[in-house]
Amino acid sequence: MSAHNVAKSIAKAAKSAFEDSQLVPSAERVNALHHIRKALESNKTEILAANREDLKAAQIEVDAGRMSDSLLKRLDLDKGDKWDSMLQGVSDVANLPDPTGIVSYAKELDDELELYRVSCPIGVLLVIFEARPEVVVNIAALAIKSGNSAILKGGKESNRTTQLLSQAIATGLSQSSLPDTYVQTIQTRAEVSSLLSLDRYIDLVIPRGSNALVQDIQNNTRIPVMGHADGLCSVYLDESADIDKAVRVVLDSKTDYPSACNSTETLIVHESLLQTVWPVVGRALLDAEVRLLCDPPTLSALQGLSPRPPNLSLAGPSTPDAYTTEHLDLTLSVIVLPSLAAAIRFINAHSSHHTDSIVTESEPAASAFCRGVDSAGTFVNASTRFADGFRYGFGTEVGISTGRIHARGPVGLEGLVIYKYMLRSVGTKGHVVGDFGAGGKKYKHADIATTAVPF
Template sequence: MSEFNAHDIAKAAKTAFQDSQLIPSSERVNALHEIRKSLEANKAEIIKANAEDLKAAEIEVGAGKMSETLLKRLDLNKGDKWDSMLQGILDVAALPDPTGSVSYASELDDELELYRVACPIGVLLVIFEARPEVVVNIASLAIKSGNTAILKGGKESNRTTTLLSKAISAGLAKTAIPALYIQAIQTRAEVSSLLELDQYIDLVIPRGGNSLVKNIQNGTRIPVMGHADGLCSVFIDEGADVTKAVRVAIDSKIDYPAACNASETLILHESVVHTVWPPVAKALLEANVKLLCDPPSLDALKALSPRPSNLETLHLNLTLSVIVLPSLQSAIQFINSHSSHHTDSIVTESDAAASTFCRGVDSAGTFVNASTRFADGFRYGFGTEVGVSTGKIHARGPVGLDGLVTYKYMMRSKAPSGHIVGEFGTSKKQYKHTPIKATSVPFLQ
């Protein structure tokens, strides 16, 4: 793409955003239903394209140019992925409108009211790898939240994402939503050009490996909502229940090892090494998990066959690092130093330990006696998610509709002559700052 074309795409997205702001939220919901119908009508063609992408990807895997993990993420027809993708559209459509809600309201003076009102961010540039269903997930969230989006999938899914984008456009064409509300691009060169256009693009959301996120963060002036590696941990505390420990450790690792919310490190309190750890290790090995152990956890297993530890590694497969630590505090320190601040879980019977862990671990998700795999927008009730943010500004954790809105302040004077600042001050009028109970802005109704 030339700079001129990149400029055209970004400008068109900004124009579509501005033109859509007076369209009622009911039409955005209608658009989602039309998109779902369009996708279903074009399913056969889309699945055929996906099969072609898979065939090409298998050749890349055989040549050592692509990982098995990436290949698994590419299949749109595996299990219930297609149906889940379509259900996600309906789930998003059924969620409350995230725009227009009031989070602060105050009467500054008689007949002078101030409201803080949720509103869309603007133009989103979303870059993701492999998973073609992300096109639909993000388009749904963008439309529902009133944002336009430019989407860039991985080259390994180009055939699939192209047809998904066409189906989305066909659905939008039957509504009042602008035709260029959702656009798709194909190459890294296009991304590089768009990252320079901060006058049009308001937020970049990269979904992929740490190198992708870092490269984008270092290559643009546009704000970036970072979603890097998911280096998640499960900590088995002293006195942990064996059944809970086995269930949480197993599910966190094997439910979907390639996911960013799968555990990569199992941390053991030293008091459980000869009690809880052996049955947990046995269950993991029986589930074909390769255990990379430190010396204490390795010695406790004797006849079992784990391997020496390899910490700070994002395995994304059936490999799990294991480390023994002397206390809850040392486990918290270890997680804060070695994790990617995505999601971490503690298995414990102590409310005090659970509280300390949840407050002390500096991650987007801190769980008690629950699998790290619960860290997901769909499971949280967000319908779907645009990604997972491990940053701390604006949005954190699975990012759904609420993470795709910002706010503006709206003020209205109802006084006959309006209000001016010059009337306030020492020996003049004083501000009232009286809270107003409001869930919406009266003059926007």
């Protein structure tokens, strides 16, 4: 069977699974998630062994210059608390309120004629991601809880890991009333290319990965795409910035996890801080072995320090493209600007509208920054690394969207539902539009006090 026919078969099965699942009680979706977590726990040894094999193969690619070190770091499922966080994310999603069936608008249009706007699933999700194998579990949990079916494609660098994670998910689903095709995985690029043409069956594409991956998908499908191409985040040190807060926020934003999309790539310094706050922050960054790409004023301020920072060789001149580059490592671009207004203009012109933070003791400055910066997240005296679905209390996230419609920022359950309008007549003759208008009835448009659809 050709790749296109295989892809079409998968897409049709996903659509059927979605349609068949709509009458399955929400409690059964929660039951499926609990079974999936147990299956993952039971297969931890095998999954992490497969992940180590993926890491070995990836290291060979890095050594040969065919893969970035940042991609390698994202691949490790056993790093820190990543495994435990992945499992906890499944439980957290299971425990969240059901995002479907929520009434956001209710009106009585006429006596015994009621209109409700009710949240419902999107349909079939196609999620394409690179390296991070835990995304398989994150997306599966969110899709199942929100009533969406999903087709998942991980990067070839994580094939061994994702195959075993997918098997665990399938095991969990098999112990529930949901169709076993509710969450499917694919392996080849040819299948992806074919799926991107199947807008009859697939309702939303969610890419998670490099700029090149996202742009390629956006340019090759008619299906709506939700995601972000870059994570160009910035921190602005306002003229009233507290030194201790500045050091803590900047260091965490850059060094906590440099390869993450919410890691800060640009530091903007108010010109009044060149000889006060900036040298302290700069020293701290150099001590943390951060490579600094500085404009002339910030570089000069560092070079004039006494005593001379031991790692001063890590500071060098920037180029214009440094401020539009997602470094994804311990590299930070630095620029000095004369005002808050200039900083806002600079961020709006250079950032990817992901997440940006201001360090300030001025409430008016904080307010102006949060309103003026056109990004999905605007923070005050807080690390950009907080831009995360788990940290926001979403349980986990399907990704981060910098789009202008539907969902923005970390996308959790609420970002995976849309709504439908339900209209019900309980009149003895039903209702017809011909009864309204000139010489006829008038619409009441009276509020209905309800939190649930009564049918």
